[in-house]
Amino acid sequence: MPELPEVETIRRQLQRVLAGQTIKKVDRLHPKSFLGSPSKVAGRKIVAIKRKAKTIWVDLEGDLNLLIHLKMTGQLVYLPASASPQALQAGKHTRVVFTLTKGRLIFNDMRLFGWIKAVDNDWLKKHFAKLPPDVVDKAFTVKYLDKILLSSNRAVKLVLLDQAKLGGVGNIYVNDALFCAAINPQTPAKKVKRISQLHRCLIKVINRGIKYGGSTAKDENYVNAYGKRGNYQTKFLVYEQAGKTCKRCGGTIKKIKLGGRGTYFCPSCQK
DNA sequence: TGATATGTTATCTT
DNA sequence: CAAGATAACATATC
Numbered sequence: 001m002p003e004l005p006e007v008e009t010i011r012r013q014l015q016r017v018l019a020g021q022t023i024k025k026v027d028r029l030h031p032k033s034f035l036g037s038p039s040k041v042a043g044r045k046i047v048a049i050k051r052k053a054k055t056i057w058v059d060l061e062g063d064l065n066l067l068i069h070l071k072m073t074g075q076l077v078y079l080p081a082s083a084s085p086q087a088l089q090a091g092k093h094t095r096v097v098f099t100l101t102k103g104r105l106i107f108n109d110m111r112l113f114g115w116i117k118a119v120d121n122d123w124l125k126k127h128f129a130k131l132p133p134d135v136v137d138k139a140f141t142v143k144y145l146d147k148i149l150l151s152s153n154r155a156v157k158l159v160l161l162d163q164a165k166l167g168g169v170g171n172i173y174v175n176d177a178l179f180c181a182a183i184n185p186q187t188p189a190k191k192v193k194r195i196s197q198l199h200r201c202l203i204k205v206i207n208r209g210i211k212y213g214g215s216t217a218k219d220e221n222y223v224n225a226y227g228k229r230g231n232y233q234t235k236f237l238v239y240e241q242a243g244k245t246c247k248r249c250g251g252t253i254k255k256i257k258l259g260g261r262g263t264y265f266c267p268s269c270q271k
Numbered sequence: 272t273g274a275t276a277t278g279t280t281a282t283c284t285t
Numbered sequence: 286c287a288a289g290a291t292a293a294c295a296t297a298t299c
Contacts, residue, residue, distance in 0.1 A: 001278070003278090054278080054279095069278085071278050072276080073277085113279080163279070170278070171276095171277065218276095219275095219277095261277075262275095262276075
């Protein structure tokens with residue numbers, strides 16, 4: 001599922017191909033998928049593609065922005081006008097199509113949880129002000145991590161996944177980061193030791209995810225802006241590795257449920 | 272057929 | 286009131 005590394009991969013690609021193009025037309029194929037006025041978007045030039053946590057932010061000329069959240073099954077694919085007519089055609093799960101100066105931006109979303117919102121600068125500013133730092137932000141310090149962990153009795157994994165406390169970390173990378181730091185995901189947050197190691201591991205694992213272009217795990221449909229799958233799934237430390245041998249101590253990776261989410265860890269070396 | 276998967280939020284409970 | 290737990294959203298797949 002798209003977490004920060006997947007979204008950042010898409011952002012970097014879109015920044016290269018979309019910046020400077022003008023949105024000529026917006027086709028809303030499903031009402032749930034586009035909130036706001038498509039007519040206000042048409043005719044605007046794309047200034048830049050940015051990102052906050054798992055949300056893509058398209059900065060448009062004038063007082064308008066597009067916020068895009070892929071949730072679980074969203075895809076954002078760019079096709080140059082020279083692509084085959086077959087590729088350019090709307091698929092079964094295509095929800096929004098942007099016709100641009102030199103191509104098309106297609107938003108697919110099988111399960112309809114994702115959305116695109118057109119919002120003005122003032123709305124954006126107020127909204128961003130409420131958000132916590134991203135895991136890759138400078139504001140995410142050891143001290144900050146210490147603060148959010150000390151303030152909760154919940155399992156450490158659930159606190160790290162809480163988008164109101166820390167932005168960008170999802171179920172795949174949190175499992176791998178806790179393995180990296182040798183911390184049991186069930187540990188109550190305020191009892192976690194070696195916080196600076198956990199801090200280092202979170203950043204390291206997320207950056208590794210970006211390096212490999214995100215992950216397309218089993219049963220997942222993530223693709224980047226060119227429609228290609230990620231590669232981090234070949235680098236998973238513990239995610240989806242239940243029954244396999246622990247890379248660190250030779251123990252066996254176990255799967256449990258925590259907060260209703262699949263949780264993978266090595267019981268013998270994650271304490 | 273029913274359980275399962277995941278990101279986020281609404282809603283209920285403690 | 287706040288923190289925590291859980292349901293809900295929609296759909297394909299095992």
